[in-house]
Amino acid sequence: MFSNPYVTSFFMVVLFFNMVLTLMVYIRNPKSATHKILGLLGMTISIWLFIFFLSLQSFSQTTSLLLIRLSIFMATPMSTLFFLFAYTLPNTKFHIRKNELLLLIGLTGLIMIMALTPYSFTSVDIIDGTPQPQAGPGLIPFGIYVLISTIGGVFILYKRLLRSDGIEREQLKVIAFGIIIMYGLLISTIFLPVAIFQNTTFVPFSPLYTLLFLVLTSYAILKHRFLDMRIVVVRAVVYTLLIVVVVVTYTSILYGISLFITGGETNIRSSLIPMLITITVVLSFQPLRQLFESITSKIFYKDKYDSQDVLWKLSRTMASTLELRELSHGILKELLSSIKISYGTLALIRSSSIIWVDSAGKTHDKAFKGKDVFTVIHESYKPKSQDEQIIIFEELSERKNDIKDIMREHEITIVLPLVVRKELIGGLILGEKHSGEIYSSDDIDLLKIVAHEVAIAVRNALSFEEIKRFNITLEEEVKDATTNLKSANKRLKELDLLKDEFVSIASHELRTPMTAIKSYLWMALNQSEQEIKQPLKKYLDISYNSTERLIRLVNDMLTVSRIERNKIELNNEKVNVADIVQLVFDELKISADEKHIAFTFSTVEKKKYFTKGDKEKLREVFQNLIGNALKFTPEKGSIALRLASRGKILALSVTDTGSGIPQEEQQKLFKKFSKIEYSYSKHSSQLGTGLGLYISKQIVSLHNGTIEVQSEVGKGSTFTVLLPELIS
Amino acid sequence: MNIMVTHTNKPSLLIVEDEHYLRELYVDIFAHDGFEVDSAEDGNEAYSKMKSNEYDLVLLDIILPGMDGMQVLDKLVREKSVKLDNIVLLTNLSQDLVIAKALDYGVRGYLIKSDYTPDQLLNEVKSFLNNNHA
Numbered sequence: 082m083f084s085n086p087y088v089t090s091f092f093m094v095v096l097f098f099n100m101v102l103t104l105m106v107y108i109r110n111p112k113s114a115t116h117k118i119l120g121l122l123g124m125t126i127s128i129w130l131f132i133f134f135l136s137l138q139s140f141s142q143t144t145s146l147l148l149i150r151l152s153i154f155m156a157t158p159m160s161t162l163f164f165l166f167a168y169t170l171p172n173t174k175f176h177i178r179k180n181e182l183l184l185l186i187g188l189t190g191l192i193m194i195m196a197l198t199p200y201s202f203t204s205v206d207i208i209d210g211t212p213q214p215q216a217g218p219g220l221i222p223f224g225i226y227v228l229i230s231t232i233g234g235v236f237i238l239y240k241r242l243l244r245s246d247g248i249e250r251e252q253l254k255v256i257a258f259g260i261i262i263m264y265g266l267l268i269s270t271i272f273l274p275v276a277i278f279q280n281t282t283f284v285p286f287s288p289l290y291t292l293l294f295l296v297l298t299s300y301a302i303l304k305h306r307f308l309d310m311r312i313v314v315v316r317a318v319v320y321t322l323l324i325v326v327v328v329v330t331y332t333s334i335l336y337g338i339s340l341f342i343t344g345g346e347t348n349i350r351s352s353l354i355p356m357l358i359t360i361t362v363v364l365s366f367q368p369l370r371q372l373f374e375s376i377t378s379k380i381f382y383k384d385k386y387d388s389q390d391v392l393w394k395l396s397r398t399m400a401s402t403l404e405l406r407e408l409s410h411g412i413l414k415e416l417l418s419s420i421k422i423s424y425g426t427l428a429l430i431r432s433s434s435i436i437w438v439d440s441a442g443k444t445h446d447k448a449f450k451g452k453d454v455f456t457v458i459h460e461s462y463k464p465k466s467q468d469e470q471i472i473i474f475e476e477l478s479e480r481k482n483d484i485k486d487i488m489r490e491h492e493i494t495i496v497l498p499l500v501v502r503k504e505l506i507g508g509l510i511l512g513e514k515h516s517g518e519i520y521s522s523d524d525i526d527l528l529k530i531v532a533h534e535v536a537i538a539v540r541n542a543l544s545f546e547e548i549k550r551f552n553i554t555l556e557e558e559v560k561d562a563t564t565n566l567k568s569a570n571k572r573l574k575e576l577d578l579l580k581d582e583f584v585s586i587a588s589h590e591l592r593t594p595m596t597a598i599k600s601y602l603w604m605a606l607n608q609s610e611q612e613i614k615q616p617l618k619k620y621l622d623i624s625y626n627s628t629e630r631l632i633r634l635v636n637d638m639l640t641v642s643r644i645e646r647n648k649i650e651l652n653n654e655k656v657n658v659a660d661i662v663q664l665v666f667d668e669l670k671i672s673a674d675e676k677h678i679a680f681t682f683s684t685v686e687k688k689k690y691f692t693k694g695d696k697e698k699l700r701e702v703f704q705n706l707i708g709n710a711l712k713f714t715p716e717k718g719s720i721a722l723r724l725a726s727r728g729k730i731l732a733l734s735v736t737d738t739g740s741g742i743p744q745e746e747q748q749k750l751f752k753k754f755s756k757i758e759y760s761y762s763k764h765s766s767q768l769g770t771g772l773g774l775y776i777s778k779q780i781v782s783l784h785n786g787t788i789e790v791q792s793e794v795g796k797g798s799t800f801t802v803l804l805p806e807l808i809s
Numbered sequence: 810m811n812i813m814v815t816h817t818n819k820p821s822l823l824i825v826e827d828e829h830y831l832r833e834l835y836v837d838i839f840a841h842d843g844f845e846v847d848s849a850e851d852g853n854e855a856y857s858k859m860k861s862n863e864y865d866l867v868l869l870d871i872i873l874p875g876m877d878g879m880q881v882l883d884k885l886v887r888e889k890s891v892k893l894d895n896i897v898l899l900t901n902l903s904q905d906l907v908i909a910k911a912l913d914y915g916v917r918g919y920l921i922k923s924d925y926t927p928d929q930l931l932n933e934v935k936s937f938l939n940n941n942h943a
Contacts, residue, residue: 586902589872593831600834600927636924648905
């Protein structure tokens with residue numbers, strides 16, 4: 082029943098499918114432990130299947146017995162390898178202790194050896210052309226070993242399945258399912274019945290079980306990319322089908338021929354050898370072809386490149402850098418080496434000039450003339466034309482063609498424009514191929530795609546360069562600006578120093594003659610033996626007062642200059658404001674009395690009014706404010722000084738019964754040379770400098786205080802100095 | 810003009826002033842009030858007079874021809890031969906740094922010429938001589 086050609090063919094198909102898959106798994110990644118073990122397992126299954134198939138054939142008793150024992154011999158490492166596969170999946174490295182591995186190998190070897198002894202199968206009877214073996218006691222340890230290793234492997238897979246997730250879990254599920262089905266059926270329907278009951282009913286189905294495993298593994302691979310094998314499996318299936326078709330066809334033909342020759346006297350065994358030869362031929366055809374092809378192409382420069390591969394490599398080069406130099410080097414190197422071109426040039430243009438040229442390969446002595454490069458690149462791009470955007474030397478007409486002349490002169494074979502968004506940014510200029518052949522249409526197609534990608538990559542690189550350059554320019558500009566600022570600052574400091582010096586020298590020069598005038602006028606007024614008659618005395622008085630005013634002006638200007646250059650230094654000490662006011666009050670009391678002005682000073686609280694500041698400067702401020710009040714208050718008026726503490730703020734108010742200051746004029750009071758003083762000067766016999774209030778306000782500000790003014794025309798004014806109170 | 814200092818109970822005074830009219834005026838006032846007055850019209854003269862004589866008080870201008878007042882002080886400080894605590898700066902220069910430096914050297918004080926009438930100056934000088942004027 083096992084000898085008919087259908088069964089044979091079925092066995093063969095399964096066997097080859099198995100072998101091819103196994104080989105492919107191994108070749109795909111020979112360094113991975115999982116691939117290795119799966120490959121070995123598949124190979125072992127294939128060999129076992131082959132032996133098993135043979136053992137079912139009608140041979141002599143001795144041969145049959147040997148084959149049956151051999152099938153058990155091969156079944157043992159299957160179990161071991163299955164266990165190792167489960168143990169390793171999906172790692173690429175083999176993690177097992179040396180001792181354990183040695184034990185496993187030893188045990189496997191022992192059982193394998195025992196399988197060959199009469200203890201496994203004592204004898205074989207051939208009943209109806211089918212061998213019926215007699216199981217011996219040696220099969221018991223074999224059965225136990227197979228069971229343990231299978232259950233162990235399944236257990237490991239199960240545990241891993243529980244831990245895994247995602248795609249790995251799906252793959253493991255399918256593979257585990259396939260393995261369990263295969264082993265379950267093998268053990269339950271073949272090993273055990275044969276070993277214990279000598280029942281071989283299900284034996285012919287064994288290839289089906291392995292096929293199930295293979296199908297499920299394939300499914301895992303196809304569906305879930307197990308071990309990156311999807312493509313490999315698809316190829317393997319196609320390849321296997323091809324082999325099967327060839328083998329079946331050949332075998333059928335040979336079988337037919339042999340039937341014809343021998344007149345029907347033939348059997349399956351005699352067709353086995355031609356079948357094997359056919360398989361060998363088919364299998365060795367492809368590798369041999371490749372070997373010879375590569376040898377010949379090396380000699381004749383015909384090494385065909387893989388377009389996809391070239392594009393992939395170029396894409397990788399272009400993606401790996403933004404540096405123009407690296408980029409053009411990489412592109413030219415890859416193109417020249419894969420298409421085998423003598424030389425290549427990458428030229429970039431902007432408006433009407435070439436901004437970048439890079440060449441590789443055997444560039445000839447004649448240097449490119451910029452104009453020529455520019456001309457051919459420009460010629461290659463026809464923005465409005467539907468023609469292909471390329472110049473091929475051979476395709477140019479010979480008649481009166483300047484471009485062809487240029488190309489001939491420089492040995493240019495192809496010019497490809499580099500275009501981004503309809504803008505010509507450069508060109509790819511290529512020389513002839515090493516082989517001397519013309520560019521094929523495949524070459525041209527590839528180059529067109531490449532040109533497009535190169536254009537984009539180059540544009541990106543150019544943008545990157547621009548940004549880099551811009552950054553450098555920016556840095557330089559910032560540096561320049563900083564230097565300028567520094568020198569300007571230095572110059573300003575110098576000027577400030579000069580101004581400082583000028584102010585002090587100028588004031589000195591002004592004061593010197595004024596001192597002489599003042600002193601001699603004073604002498605004239607005070608040192609004369611006889612009394613000075615009017616109006617001479619009046620003239621001298623006016624002169625003296627004017628000189629005094631001039632001197633005060635110079636002093637005030639010096640103070641303003643100090644304030645504005647932040648050169649004023651405060652003596653920061655704890656001072657009692659009441660004491661300072663009292664001092665000024667006493668000083669000015671005489672003048673007030675002379676004008677019959679009711680001049681009073683009162684403190685609201687019975688306490689000391691401390692602030693932190695410069696006693697002398699504050700005295701000047703109070704002197705100025707109270708002096709002003711005296712100046713602008715008519716005879717028999719009143720001036721009241723009032724000092725109070727308003728929650729951490731000291732307030733000294735100076736209230737007079739002067740002419741008052743209109744609202745709109747109050748804003749101007751504290752400005753330099755405010756005109757207000759002049760318009761109300763008629764009320765005063767003593768002229769001010771126009772700087773007093775400005776200076777006072779600045780000094781109070783330096784004390785973190787302020788000066789407020791309230792006034793009504795015709796009634797009088799109140800100036801209030803507010804200073805932070807120092808709570809001791 | 811060069812009056813040698815004699816051992817009398819009159820206070821001796823050196824007036825260093827380059828401005829002719831002012832020097833004349835100051836010398837008159839102080840002499841009139843009973844001072845032994847000596848005068849110098851530039852830095853070099855002032856320096857040599859201060860080296861050779863001891864004055865109760867020296868009124869020293871800063872802006873002077875030749876060696877200026879500060880240079881005179883610098884030189885005296887370097888030599889450590891003459892005490893500076895009898896020197897009062899009498900000047901019209903308001904340069905804070907210069908004045909601060911002079912006070913650091915240990916001069917008795919400083920007066921702004923234009924701020925004083927002759928009699929006020931006389932009073933100031935007298936108070937310098939009578940007590941430790943602040």
